[in-house]
Amino acid sequence: MTYRGAKLAVLAAELSAVVGPDGVIADRQRLRTYECDGLAQYRVVPGLVVLPESAEQVVAVVRACAALGVAFVARGSGTGLSGGALPHAEGVLIVTSRMRRILEVDPANERAIVEPGVINLDVTKAAEPYGWYFAPDPSSQQVCSVGGNVAENSGGAHCLKYGFTTHHVLGVEVVTPEGELVWLGGTTRDVAGYDLLGAFIGSEGTLGIATKIVVRLMRTPESVRCLLAAFPGVDEAGAAVSAIIADGVTPAAIEMMDALAIEAAEAAVACGYPEGAGAVLIVELDGPAAEVEHTFAAVRQHCTAAGAFEIRVARDADERARFWKGRKSAFAAVGRISPDYIVQDGVIPRTVLPDVLRRITELSAGTGVRVANVFHAGDGNLHPLVLFDEAKPGEAQAAEQLSGAILDLCISYGGSITGEHGVGIDKACHMPRMFTTDDLDVMQRLRRAFDPAGICNPGKVFPTPRLCGEVPGKRKGVHPLQAAGLAEQF
Amino acid sequence: MTAGAFDDHHPPAAELIKDCVHCGFCLPSCPTYLLWGEEMDSPRGRIQLMKAGLEGEPLSESMVGHFDACLGCMACVPACPSGVQYGTLIADTRAQVERRYERSLSQRLLRGAIFWLFPYPRRLRALRGPLALYQRSGLSRWLRRTKLLDRLPATLQVMESLIPTLTRRQQLPQWVPAQRQRRAVVGMLTGCVQDALFPDVNAATARVLAAEGCAVVIPRGQGCCGALSQHSGREDEAITFARALIDCFDAAGVDYIVVNAAGCGSAMKEYAHLLRDDSHYAPRARAFVERTRDISELLAELGPIAPRHPLNITIAYHDACHLAHAQQIRSQPRQLLHAIPGLTLTEIPEAHLCCGSAGIYNLLHPKPATELGDRKARNLLTTGASVLVTGNPGCSMQIAASARRLGHPLTVTHLASVLDASIRGVPLCDPSSAPTTPAHQNR
Ligand SMILES: Cc1cc2nc3c(=O)[nH]c(=O)nc-3n(C[C@H](O)[C@H](O)[C@H](O)COP(=O)(O)OP(=O)(O)OC[C@H]3O[C@@H](n4cnc5c(N)ncnc54)[C@H](O)[C@@H]3O)c2cc1C
Ligand code: SF4
Numbered sequence: 001m002t003y004r005g006a007k008l009a010v011l012a013a014e015l016s017a018v019v020g021p022d023g024v025i026a027d028r029q030r031l032r033t034y035e036c037d038g039l040a041q042y043r044v045v046p047g048l049v050v051l052p053e054s055a056e057q058v059v060a061v062v063r064a065c066a067a068l069g070v071a072f073v074a075r076g077s078g079t080g081l082s083g084g085a086l087p088h089a090e091g092v093l094i095v096t097s098r099m100r101r102i103l104e105v106d107p108a109n110e111r112a113i114v115e116p117g118v119i120n121l122d123v124t125k126a127a128e129p130y131g132w133y134f135a136p137d138p139s140s141q142q143v144c145s146v147g148g149n150v151a152e153n154s155g156g157a158h159c160l161k162y163g164f165t166t167h168h169v170l171g172v173e174v175v176t177p178e179g180e181l182v183w184l185g186g187t188t189r190d191v192a193g194y195d196l197l198g199a200f201i202g203s204e205g206t207l208g209i210a211t212k213i214v215v216r217l218m219r220t221p222e223s224v225r226c227l228l229a230a231f232p233g234v235d236e237a238g239a240a241v242s243a244i245i246a247d248g249v250t251p252a253a254i255e256m257m258d259a260l261a262i263e264a265a266e267a268a269v270a271c272g273y274p275e276g277a278g279a280v281l282i283v284e285l286d287g288p289a290a291e292v293e294h295t296f297a298a299v300r301q302h303c304t305a306a307g308a309f310e311i312r313v314a315r316d317a318d319e320r321a322r323f324w325k326g327r328k329s330a331f332a333a334v335g336r337i338s339p340d341y342i343v344q345d346g347v348i349p350r351t352v353l354p355d356v357l358r359r360i361t362e363l364s365a366g367t368g369v370r371v372a373n374v375f376h377a378g379d380g381n382l383h384p385l386v387l388f389d390e391a392k393p394g395e396a397q398a399a400e401q402l403s404g405a406i407l408d409l410c411i412s413y414g415g416s417i418t419g420e421h422g423v424g425i426d427k428a429c430h431m432p433r434m435f436t437t438d439d440l441d442v443m444q445r446l447r448r449a450f451d452p453a454g455i456c457n458p459g460k461v462f463p464t465p466r467l468c469g470e471v472p473g474k475r476k477g478v479h480p481l482q483a484a485g486l487a488e489q490f
Numbered sequence: 491m492t493a494g495a496f497d498d499h500h501p502p503a504a505e506l507i508k509d510c511v512h513c514g515f516c517l518p519s520c521p522t523y524l525l526w527g528e529e530m531d532s533p534r535g536r537i538q539l540m541k542a543g544l545e546g547e548p549l550s551e552s553m554v555g556h557f558d559a560c561l562g563c564m565a566c567v568p569a570c571p572s573g574v575q576y577g578t579l580i581a582d583t584r585a586q587v588e589r590r591y592e593r594s595l596s597q598r599l600l601r602g603a604i605f606w607l608f609p610y611p612r613r614l615r616a617l618r619g620p621l622a623l624y625q626r627s628g629l630s631r632w633l634r635r636t637k638l639l640d641r642l643p644a645t646l647q648v649m650e651s652l653i654p655t656l657t658r659r660q661q662l663p664q665w666v667p668a669q670r671q672r673r674a675v676v677g678m679l680t681g682c683v684q685d686a687l688f689p690d691v692n693a694a695t696a697r698v699l700a701a702e703g704c705a706v707v708i709p710r711g712q713g714c715c716g717a718l719s720q721h722s723g724r725e726d727e728a729i730t731f732a733r734a735l736i737d738c739f740d741a742a743g744v745d746y747i748v749v750n751a752a753g754c755g756s757a758m759k760e761y762a763h764l765l766r767d768d769s770h771y772a773p774r775a776r777a778f779v780e781r782t783r784d785i786s787e788l789l790a791e792l793g794p795i796a797p798r799h800p801l802n803i804t805i806a807y808h809d810a811c812h813l814a815h816a817q818q819i820r821s822q823p824r825q826l827l828h829a830i831p832g833l834t835l836t837e838i839p840e841a842h843l844c845c846g847s848a849g850i851y852n853l854l855h856p857k858p859a860t861e862l863g864d865r866k867a868r869n870l871l872t873t874g875a876s877v878l879v880t881g882n883p884g885c886s887m888q889i890a891a892s893a894r895r896l897g898h899p900l901t902v903t904h905l906a907s908v909l910d911a912s913i914r915g916v917p918l919c920d921p922s923s924a925p926t927t928p929a930h931q932n933r
């Protein structure tokens with residue numbers, strides 16, 4: 001047995017004392033079921049998997065790891081799309097799927113307290129009877145965990161009006177990488193001192209493990225209206241989006257799908273979108289009934305003026321759910337029209353949407369790689385789905401290149417390399433394109449303040465020489481921070 | 491392919507496994523994931539294990555354990571946006587496991603006993619006498635009171651708790667003429683468990699079909715459809731049963747084959763896949779599948795002609811997994827129930843979740859099955875309904891047993907019995923009101 005193997009064996013024994021023998025997985029075949037998250041092209045079989053059931057158990061697990069200097073990675077439902085929960089071969093994967101109690105629903109104080117493994121949609125289900133809901137609604141809301149949402153600062157279709165997870169979390173109980181149990185934020189809207197909670201949300205599991213989350217609840221809107229508008233192409237649909245926003249309307253959501261994405265959704269869930277549409281928009285408005293009625297009419301008008309050839313208005317909750325079904329299942333549905341695909345995630349200023357889409361179409365035509373487009377149009381958050389067949393030589397590489405080129409495009413238009421899926425392992429190498437060395441150093445210092453030993457989800461978010469090879473931004477010589485003994489490169 | 495878990499005879503297909511994009515959307519639909527919260531007992535994890543098996547991982551005890559723990563409820567199939575054919579994957583996997591993996595002696599004995607008994611209507615019927623005696627003699631109550639029952643092996647305890655109170659069994663005739671105009675000639679599967687333990691349901695099914703204009707052919711000596719064997723990976727046995735049943739109903743010359751047990755219906759609709767290598771039977775199997783209908787499916791298709799009488803009851807309808815998930819039959823039974831005047835239909839929370847019966851799953855895995863059964867019963871009790879209607883005998887027994895255990899005995903009945911009561915204008919669940927014609931008495 002190697003030295004590291006021996007360490008893991010010691011840990012396995014210690015951890016079974018903490019979480020019980022059926023909470024520790026050490027058998028290779030079982031471990032293999034945890035080798036990847038929602039981004040299946042990166043695979044690493046974890047050294048060990050633990051399934052704690054309480055914050056106290058997480059503390060004990062993290063302390064045991066820290067004592068032996070073993071790396072650990074948190075995982076919720078494993079739906080992340082940037083490889084954030086990719087395990088460490090010689091480390092421990094700490095999975096929160098058994099921490100799924102909703103501890104408190106307190107409508108009077110507009111909040112609920114949940115464990116990190118609770119499924120996003122289950123928070124809304126628990127609050128619904130009181131007339132409240134949890135606003136962040138990633139398309140994966142039926143399965144992703146609130147802990148994962150916090151780590152990724154996830155958003156969804158309704159972020160346009162309601163913001164991301166960070167706007168809906170009041171406090172988090174965190175086990176720090178050194179095994180301390182601390183609260184960041186609290187149970188009220190604002191707390192004194194530095195906004196450490198803000199730093200933690202979106203930290204992709206690199207600053208510790210959330211063990212309790214105080215989420216803010218929102219009142220279920222009095223009225224919701226939803227329409228589906230079909231356009232000849234994305235240009236017309238994009239123009240409609242700009243016109244609606246320019247008019248001062250803030251819809252709860254504006255989502256766009258192009259022809260290829262529609263084809264996939266039809267194949268998967270038979271959503272019955274208007275035939276012959278080159279693009280569809282789903283526009284949803286919510287709020288007080290009178291206001292919604294008024295703005296809804298304006299939205300319809302803008303769609304028609306921009307060239308919509310069919311507009312359907314949802315008559316009831318069922319029809320509204322049908323409109324959304326096509327959109328919400330679009331990523332996974334692409335599996336119906338292509339054996340493999342990359343889900344890209346980039347952000348651009350909304351006004352350049354038509355330009356960027358045209359450039360993507362050109363790139364696609366130039367390389368022969370098909371791209372289906374799904375996006376949160378109101379936010380300028382693009383999700384190009386780059387299609388390929390791994391079995392065909394060269395296709396994977398061409399898709400990878402195109403997908404990277406799309407990110408470059410986003411950056412060149414003043415946008416970002418991720419809107420909501422995070423950096424994880426997948427985009428770590430792109431970070432130097434967006435940030436200067438100084439920026440990255442500051443981030444690294446923050447990370448080290450939480451995790452001096454560098455054992456908490458190492459290798460994610462920041463570029464490492466091994467991961468990124470010769471990509472731009474690779475440093476030469478010893479880094480000043482390293483020389484000063486403040487940081488290690490990992 | 492010698493290394494690895496599977497041999498060349500229909501391993502789980504790599505192309506089907508590839509359809510899985512690892513999105514996890516199926517996780518919350520899976521009962522075992524809900525119970526244990528671990529990846530290898532989720533659909534995504536099981537598919538990953540199949541993949542590992544194809545890539546060379548051996549068929550180990552732990553791998554087999556996770557395949558065995560799958561209820562086969564198929565809730566993951568409609569939940570999957572990528573259209574992964576999990577049903578086919580797990581069926582092929584189970585057949586490999588049965589062929590290539592040697593279970594412990596006690597497991598082999600238990601399975602041997604189950605498969606000696608259940609797929610044989612005559613053997614099951616032979617048990618009716620002793621069982622009725624056991625129930626009526628007070629022995630059952632005595633065993634319970636003295637807690638002697640708790641000393642029995644778990645599987646026997648479960649079996650004991652499941653058996654419904656037996657009613658008189660009527661031997662059905664081989665031919666029941668259609669009332670009113672004749673709209674179809676249908677063959678009726680009487681089943682094994684349905685026939686032995688719920689003979690009223692079969693009688694009601696025949697009466698409802700006749701009232702709705704179907705001439706009913708009930709071939710004597712029809713065997714088992716092979717559902718339990720098929721769903722447990724006993725491929726050869728399942729094939730033998732399937733061929734015999736195809737022969738039987740082909741000879742009957744019927745337009746449709748009607749089934750009132752969800753598990754049987756879903757297995758029969760798999761015959762084309764099961765017999766895909768059999769050049770003689772494959773085309774016949776396809777034609778057989780074309781003609782196979784669940785009772786609710788056929789009645790909804792034909793549309794009602796028999797007038798309904800009011801039934802002033804509140805019922806909850808339970809989706810049997812093998813109807814809702816495996817055959818996509820959800821609206822038809824509800825539509826038929828809604829059409830009964832006076833009847834109030836309620837929905838059960840977590841409707842998609844399996845009750846834990848799952849063929850012989852509750853006999854092989856009593857603990858998780860009981861947890862699921864109790865969860866279903868608790869959900870059901872929140873509806874306030876006094877009657878539960880479902881389309882599968884296994885579910886009926888499982889949920890009734892859980893409700894009894896929770897101290898809330900329930901009337902559990904079949905859709906056919908409700909329709910029969912409404913058509914005949916008699917109260918539901920009053921066995922004394924069951925007419926003795928056209929059948930004669932027989933125990
Ligand atoms: C089909 C599909 C659609 C999606 N749609 C959207 C979308 O619309 N919007 C969106 O934002 N995302 C979307 N996602 C991505 C993903 O669902 C989200 O990032 C989600 O928040 C991840 O949650 P999870 O529980 O699966 O986390 P995991 O994938 O398990 O983990 C994600 C990251 O969080 C960390 N983490 C997990 N739990 C904790 C914890 N308790 N404490 C600290 N760190 C933790 C992990 O280390 C990892 O870095 C989609 C994914 C899929 C597959
Ligand atoms: S929902 Fe379908 S594609 Fe997604 S993980 Fe489950 S089986 Fe795979």
Ligand code: SF4
Binds near residue numbers: 561564576
């Ligand atoms: S068939 Fe049922 S138990 Fe088996 S994996 Fe699918 S959902 Fe889970």
